[in-house]
Amino acid sequence: MKFAVIVFPGSNCDIDMLKAVEDTVGQPVDYVWHTATDLSAYDAILVPGGFSYGDYLRCGAIAQFAPVMSEIRKAAEQGKFVLGVCNGFQILTEAGLLPGALIRNKSLKFRCHPVDLRVENTKTAFTNGYEHGDLIRIPIAHGEGNFYCDDETLAKLQANEQIVFRYAGDNPNGSVDDIAGICNEEGNVVGMMPHPERAVSELLGSADGAGMFKSVLNAWRERNGAASVR
Amino acid sequence: MKATVYVTIKENVLDPQGNAVQGSLHTMGFDEVGKVRIGKYMELDLDTNDRAHAEERIKAMCEKLLANTVIEDYRFELEG
Numbered sequence: 001m002k003f004a005v006i007v008f009p010g011s012n013c014d015i016d017m018l019k020a021v022e023d024t025v026g027q028p029v030d031y032v033w034h035t036a037t038d039l040s041a042y043d044a045i046l047v048p049g050g051f052s053y054g055d056y057l058r059c060g061a062i063a064q065f066a067p068v069m070s071e072i073r074k075a076a077e078q079g080k081f082v083l084g085v086c087n088g089f090q091i092l093t094e095a096g097l098l099p100g101a102l103i104r105n106k107s108l109k110f111r112c113h114p115v116d117l118r119v120e121n122t123k124t125a126f127t128n129g130y131e132h133g134d135l136i137r138i139p140i141a142h143g144e145g146n147f148y149c150d151d152e153t154l155a156k157l158q159a160n161e162q163i164v165f166r167y168a169g170d171n172p173n174g175s176v177d178d179i180a181g182i183c184n185e186e187g188n189v190v191g192m193m194p195h196p197e198r199a200v201s202e203l204l205g206s207a208d209g210a211g212m213f214k215s216v217l218n219a220w221r222e223r224n225g226a227a228s229v230r
Numbered sequence: 231m232k233a234t235v236y237v238t239i240k241e242n243v244l245d246p247q248g249n250a251v252q253g254s255l256h257t258m259g260f261d262e263v264g265k266v267r268i269g270k271y272m273e274l275d276l277d278t279n280d281r282a283h284a285e286e287r288i289k290a291m292c293e294k295l296l297a298n299t300v301i302e303d304y305r306f307e308l309e310g
Contacts, residue, residue, distance in 0.1 A: 057295070057296070058298055061295060061298065062295075065295070093300075094298065099300075100300060101298055101300040101301045103243065103244070103301055104246050104247060105246065106244065106246050107246070108246050108247065108250055146244070146246075148243055148244070148300070148301055149300070150242075150300075174244065174246075
């Protein structure tokens with residue numbers, strides 16, 4: 001299975017993301033520059049955190065028009081696995097690949113600390129290795145992670161089981177329905193504010209994020225008929 | 231031709247920045263201040279004299295990039 005980590009000017013979690021893939025599942029993984037026009041070689045596309053294009057205008061607003069985005073859109077339509085973390089989540093919502101928007105934290109503060117998440121949906125490609133209701137500890141680091149959508153969209157997210165993670169304790173940013181992460185209707189595109197790539201070893205304080213990388217490898221193996229690994 | 235674009239946060243979307251500024255103004259004694267909402271003001275120079283065309287183009291710019299219509303409203307004025 002081949003992973004791509006997309007790098008925009010201003011991405012700063014790309015190295016962590018690449019190392020997380022190497023350390024958790026040991027599969028081939030490349031950095032792919034935002035100007036790339038062909039992602040056909042990749043099975044999973046990871047859009048990392050950071051401050052793409054300096055967060056100018058809105059977080060992710062400029063990045064959504066980078067050349068690589070039409071390829072990501074194509075990959076998502078083909079059913080390939082796409083994960084956006086933090087700024088990557090903001091980019092996927094701006095690009096319309098996921099519903100809603102991320103606005104300024106209610107506290108106006110940049111929050112950078114571990115949070116407890118409840119796994120709400122284990123049917124997605126990135127969460128099939130967890131149990132429903134699992135509590136996992138993953139760090140957040142954002143100033144604009146307050147997920148907002150209108151009531152109609154929220155009802156749809158709930159009805160389609162598109163809410164993947166909720167904040168289990170204190171909601172750190174004021175998001176609607178304590179949402180920390182969502183997926184598209186098909187479950188192959190996931191976006192989340194917390195950083196699973198920063199929680200892949202007990203040395204980092206938690207290894208709870210490793211399950212996301214193992215999950216997507218399992219999803220890929222299941223799809224391709226290879227033996228699944230835990 | 232000059233376009234002025236105003237982007238504002240939708241009425242039902244929380245504006246934490248506006249709330250903080252409101253609180254600060256109250257602390258300073260400006261008790262008459264009710265709600266504060268913070269938005270964006272943009273000036274664009276357009277290389278065209280065709281008003282109808284400019285209007286159409288600015289609208290497309292707003293819809294595609296300048297505003298995120300999930301959380302923001304926009305309006306614009308054309309001059310010259």
